Amino acid sequence: MSASALIPYTVETRPDTGLNNVKIGIWLFLASEVMLFGGLFAAYILLRIGAAQWPLGASILSVPLAAANTLVLISSSVTMVMSWASLVRKDFGKFRLFMGLTVLLGLVFMGIKATEYMTKFHHGLFPRTSTFLAIYFTLTGLHAAHVLGGMVVNAYLWGPGSAMWKSEPLRFTNRVEAAGLFWHFVDLVWIFLFPVLYLL
Amino acid sequence: MTEALEGATHHPEVLGWWRKYIFSVDHKVIGIQYALTGLTFLFFGFCLMMLMRWQLAFPGVALPVIGTLFGENRMPGGIMLPEFYNQLGAMHGTIMVFLGVVPLGVGGFGNYLVPLQIGAPDMAFPRLNMASYWFLFLGGVTMFVSFFVPGGSAQSGWTSYPPLAVISDGNGQTLWLVGMVFLITSSLLGSINTLTTIIQLRAKGLTFMRLPYFVWAQLVTGVLLLLAMPPLEVAGILQLMDRVAGTSFFLPTGLVVSGQVLAVSGGGSPVLYQHLFWFLAHPEVYVLLLPAMGIVSEVIANNTRRPLWGYRALVGSALFLGFMSFVVWAHHMYLTGMGTTISIFFQTTTMIISVPSVVILTALILTLHGGSIRFTTPMLFALAFVPMFGIGGLTGLPLGLTATDIPLHDTYYVIGHFHYVVAPGSIFALFAGVYYWYPKVTGRRLNEFLGKLHFWPSLLCMNGIFFPMLIQGLAGMQRRLYNGGVDYAYAQPVLHLHKLISFSAWGLAVSQIPFIVNFFWTLRKKATHEENPWHATTLEWAAPSPPPHGNFATVPEVFRGPYEYSVPGCAEDYLPQFAAVGPATADS
Numbered sequence: 001m002s003a004s005a006l007i008p009y010t011v012e013t014r015p016d017t018g019l020n021n022v023k024i025g026i027w028l029f030l031a032s033e034v035m036l037f038g039g040l041f042a043a044y045i046l047l048r049i050g051a052a053q054w055p056l057g058a059s060i061l062s063v064p065l066a067a068a069n070t071l072v073l074i075s076s077s078v079t080m081v082m083s084w085a086s087l088v089r090k091d092f093g094k095f096r097l098f099m100g101l102t103v104l105l106g107l108v109f110m111g112i113k114a115t116e117y118m119t120k121f122h123h124g125l126f127p128r129t130s131t132f133l134a135i136y137f138t139l140t141g142l143h144a145a146h147v148l149g150g151m152v153v154n155a156y157l158w159g160p161g162s163a164m165w166k167s168e169p170l171r172f173t174n175r176v177e178a179a180g181l182f183w184h185f186v187d188l189v190w191i192f193l194f195p196v197l198y199l200l
Numbered sequence: 201m202t203e204a205l206e207g208a209t210h211h212p213e214v215l216g217w218w219r220k221y222i223f224s225v226d227h228k229v230i231g232i233q234y235a236l237t238g239l240t241f242l243f244f245g246f247c248l249m250m251l252m253r254w255q256l257a258f259p260g261v262a263l264p265v266i267g268t269l270f271g272e273n274r275m276p277g278g279i280m281l282p283e284f285y286n287q288l289g290a291m292h293g294t295i296m297v298f299l300g301v302v303p304l305g306v307g308g309f310g311n312y313l314v315p316l317q318i319g320a321p322d323m324a325f326p327r328l329n330m331a332s333y334w335f336l337f338l339g340g341v342t343m344f345v346s347f348f349v350p351g352g353s354a355q356s357g358w359t360s361y362p363p364l365a366v367i368s369d370g371n372g373q374t375l376w377l378v379g380m381v382f383l384i385t386s387s388l389l390g391s392i393n394t395l396t397t398i399i400q401l402r403a404k405g406l407t408f409m410r411l412p413y414f415v416w417a418q419l420v421t422g423v424l425l426l427l428a429m430p431p432l433e434v435a436g437i438l439q440l441m442d443r444v445a446g447t448s449f450f451l452p453t454g455l456v457v458s459g460q461v462l463a464v465s466g467g468g469s470p471v472l473y474q475h476l477f478w479f480l481a482h483p484e485v486y487v488l489l490l491p492a493m494g495i496v497s498e499v500i501a502n503n504t505r506r507p508l509w510g511y512r513a514l515v516g517s518a519l520f521l522g523f524m525s526f527v528v529w530a531h532h533m534y535l536t537g538m539g540t541t542i543s544i545f546f547q548t549t550t551m552i553i554s555v556p557s558v559v560i561l562t563a564l565i566l567t568l569h570g571g572s573i574r575f576t577t578p579m580l581f582a583l584a585f586v587p588m589f590g591i592g593g594l595t596g597l598p599l600g601l602t603a604t605d606i607p608l609h610d611t612y613y614v615i616g617h618f619h620y621v622v623a624p625g626s627i628f629a630l631f632a633g634v635y636y637w638y639p640k641v642t643g644r645r646l647n648e649f650l651g652k653l654h655f656w657p658s659l660l661c662m663n664g665i666f667f668p669m670l671i672q673g674l675a676g677m678q679r680r681l682y683n684g685g686v687d688y689a690y691a692q693p694v695l696h697l698h699k700l701i702s703f704s705a706w707g708l709a710v711s712q713i714p715f716i717v718n719f720f721w722t723l724r725k726k727a728t729h730e731e732n733p734w735h736a737t738t739l740e741w742a743a744p745s746p747p748p749h750g751n752f753a754t755v756p757e758v759f760r761g762p763y764e765y766s767v768p769g770c771a772e773d774y775l776p777q778f779a780a781v782g783p784a785t786a787d788s
Contacts, residue, residue, distance in 0.1 A: 009400050021324045028392045032426050039434035046472050128446030131467035
């Protein structure tokens with residue numbers, strides 16, 4: 001008998017709330033993440049309003065690279081949904097394909113981000129150089145840490161974690177759904193980051 | 201659903217000692233770990249304060265016997281250095297709030313009791329529960345270790361305001377920030393667990409309006425932690441960047457330190473930090489308060505043999521309090537130069553937020569009317585909570601209005617105010633909880649005589665400590681002065697009160713001895729394993745004392761509200777929620 005039998009509603013839906021525990025847990029976590037990035041965006045607004053001058057994002061940062069990254073992340077969200085949908089349709093092969101693609105796209109994102117950062121450092125542009133760069137590095141750095149975290153989880157679900165498909169397929173599907181929700185959130189943060197930092 | 205019993209087979213029948221007692225995923229073991237950690241840090245934080253009280257009562261005088269043990273860089277010749285006083289002050293606050301009251305109230309009582317009171321076998325995410333405890337432990341170790349790095353611990357107040365906190369030497373402040381990240385993570389993970397558990401794992405028949413008030417309090421506390429902790433994490437990350445990466449999020453342009461302009465990019469805002477800090481720290485005070493109110497409500501209902509008066513008003517007040525707590529934070533910042541429009545907003549919300557607390561206190565008092573009061577030790581602590589918290593709350597009102605806050609801000613009046621709510625307030629409530637639920641956790645009752653020997657001197661000393669502070673503050677004595685204000689003319693008439701306060705503080709320490717003796721000596725007695733010694737009505741009293749893994753022999757079902765005491769026509773003066781026989785009543 002598995003762990004989920006002891007605690008009710010880990011997999012099956014509780015009738016009066018319409019939720020299982022994992023789903024409500026991940027949504028609560030995302031609510032806290034909204035407050036986290038919200039706090040950082042609030043800091044950005046306060047710093048920019050109080051600044052004597054503030055550079056145009058495009059004058060310091062590479063809009064083409066970030067635009068490419070936006071496409072990369074949006075695509076990875078699509079592949080993430082496809083990987084979950086494949087599990088719902090009981091197609092484990094397709095799941096592995098799409099989840100693998102999601103992890104790969106995440107790697108591409110990190111690669112482009114690393115290129116951006118290294119270019120900045122080579123030009124002597126560090127967080128300590130200006131308030132704009134400080135908030136840029138902190139916002140994108142924290143976001144990148146979340147991308148990395150999501151990638152680690154996704155890689156685990158693609159790899160060793162996928163053994164659960166054989167023993168508890170529904171529970172595994174729910175886990176992939178939760179990871180997908182997190183991944184979408186990380187994508188959504190980027191959708192805000194890109195215009196705010198690069199275009200405004 | 202007898203799988204609850206067989207569910208135990210999902211892990212090996214015999215767990216090794218480490219998996220059973222140290223790395224357990226059982227909410228009861230984790231709750232005890234949290235509680236013991238919290239009590240230990242409460243004691244440690246108290247010791248820091250007792251040291252400070254020597255300096256304040258006898259400034260510049262060598263501390264006898266133990267003074268030289270602290271070394272030449274803290275207390276040369278046994279005389280406290282200002283830097284060390286500041287370390288003690290900053291860490292006393294940090295430890296009491298984040299390593300004392302919250303772990304005990306939320307991690308300890310919350311973790312142990314919420315699953316039991318809702319009829320669940322455990323928290324929704326047991327492994328996450330264990331992780332959140334170990335994050336707390338890591339945070340505690342980090343904070344403790346920070347005393348021993350060169351330069352000592354954080355010393356810019358528990359509030360760590362920049363620029364001072366950013367420019368302070370050594371690694372102590374950096375370690376404080378790292379420690380806070382661990383503690384915030386612990387609270388965040390814990391709140392996700394608590395909220396999911398309460399929403400998803402309530403037993404059959406346990407609707408929201410049949411929940412014990414303690415569970416409602418933990419629910420609102422969980423929401424506060426979930427949403428308010430992240431901005432403090434942001435503040436911590438940004439301050440870490442300022443200290444370690446040379447950024448100037450919080451350092452204004454042209455800041456002069458030791459006669460030289462600081463070589464940073466500038467453009468930062470110290471007030472930004474205050475906003476981010478207080479956005480958490482105001483809801484945090486309700487995190488300190490709500491579990492206490494939950495505990496007091498349970499103990500009062502049980503020891504009055506009456507239902508709680510105004511259950512719906514109590515629930516509404518807790519929810520409203522939680523909501524309002526997010527829109528009052530700048531009342532800690534009235535003196536930062538804010539305009540009248542914004543200060544009117546915060547004064548208004550601050551006045552409004554005092555209402556739910558008054559409703560709760562009134563409901564508790566009205567519960568007593570016509571009751572059959574049992575003056576057990578938990579009841580004494582719970583009863584004392586009411587007027588003590590009342591004084592704390594009332595003294596908050598002049599602080600909430602700018603006109604009166606201007607002379608009182610950053611004085612001892614503030615210290616008196618917030619300690620009244622949290623020391624003879626929350627901590628007394630936590631003591632009530634310890635005495636009340638000790639039989640459930642250990643199967644034994646604490647000694648009543650020692651309990652009273654703990655209570656009465658504690659009550660006296662608490663007032664001896666904090667009431668004179670209100671007087672000192674009204675005279676204008678500033679807080680955080682390492683010598684207690686001897687240099688200021690306006691402080692002279694109230695300086696002598698420092699001695700009264702210090703002796704009361706040391707007296708309070710001695711008053712805890714009966715408790716510590718009781719706590720450990722009772723464990724050596726033979727357990728009676730009484731399931732429901734207090735004749736209480738809530739679900740945790742249906743489980744054995746102590747409850748086994750999985751909590752209940754059969755899955756409980758709830759038939760009525762949580763406080764069916766003195767029900768007319770009933771043979772006993774209580775009708776438990778879980779008892780099948782007896783009339784099913786409408787929701788309380």
